[in-house]
Amino acid sequence: MREGPDIARIASLVGDPARANMLNALMGGTALTASELALEAGVSLPTASSHLSKLMEGGLLTVASQGRHRYYGLAGPQVAGMIEAITGVAEAVGPKRVRPGPRDGAMRIARVCYDHLAGERAVAMLDRLVDKNILVRDGQEIRLGPSAASHFAAIGIDVYTKPRRPVCRACLDWSVRRSHLAGTLGAAILDKILAEKWARREKDSRAVVFSPPGKQAFERVFLG
Template sequence: MKEGPDLSRVAALVGDPARANMLSALMGGTALTASELALEAGVSLPTASSHLAKLCDGGLVRVAAQGRHRYFALAGTQVALMIEAISGVAEAVGPQRTRPGPRDRAMREARVCYDHLAGERGVALFDHLVARGLLDEDAERLTPSDAGRRWFEALDIDVGALKQARRPMCRACLDWSVRRSHLAGSLGAAMLDTITTRGWARRDKDSRAVVFTPTGRRAFERLLAD
């Protein structure tokens, strides 16, 4: 047996179509019940429970009990980044599914990637931050510059507090639909919180789409024009 991580084990967990659909559903960052995930995967509840047990044992999904219900969520940001990266490869080289149109168009414009903004608007935000020198980007890491810290703090985002947290503050996440990076990490999550808290956009209740209001769209575009 070769040394190093067992890629085949993780690949087998993700590669089953039902489990892949469950993991994709959990990319919205919301914990779901086994019944809800069974509907997402198109399988019976007993079959869904069997798949979820394998995902939990494999470390890709965690479960929490609340009252009589058990809620499942991705095990962490590392798993979410893996799913987004695999989605990018599937989009580039895999067979294409039939797209129903309006909902997918909304997903491509703006969506939640676990807990941060993805899609065209997420990529536009990342491009602006790098082009304006608000993020310092090198081969090793991604960090806010002094100007970037002031820019985020003008949006009431406490960069200092995020820096002290255990979670990585800035990460570049390859966007599956645009195939360029968007901002992940605690700073990316804080940006999405700011966008929704200010009423610029809302989460679509039936999908991962983030729907901007006309006023919010203008405010977001002004933000990237500064």
């Protein structure tokens, strides 16, 4: 009956279906209002509000009040990583995989993980960037290589403008069980992909689907 950090408290927060749905929705990276989350979770507004305050108190969420809207978002990358880890286990032990459906395939290839790209394509990208010595792995940390600044500047990404969070971080991928790129650079790359319309977010899903020309452009820039 030893006592460590209160793991049961955190897990039970995620353990309610309504709250799990909310967190899943927030894994999309965009902050959502209480009403949107209520809809997402399939519960009434008061119920959702109650859940949200519990998640807030548990430190899993942050909120930004803008006028009469309150935008809820995940508290940070660590929380996102935890959700991914739980998802991985659920995926592995879940015998309920009745419909591996097309959307599921799309998720494996590319999806949003909090604020950056995940999935096979993202894993391949990080591998290639490390191969080309543009990024350098240093344990769990990832550092910028000598040619990083010029390389990313060439495609319109300034790696020095957002000093708050670490620029690069590794994030474990639940579908491939390898790392992909997180941090501000990861976020900037996802922005770029969406801004250039190389890919679009699937409606009501974390899946990211590339158009054929978009896929080519992505491969030319990041896998070439």
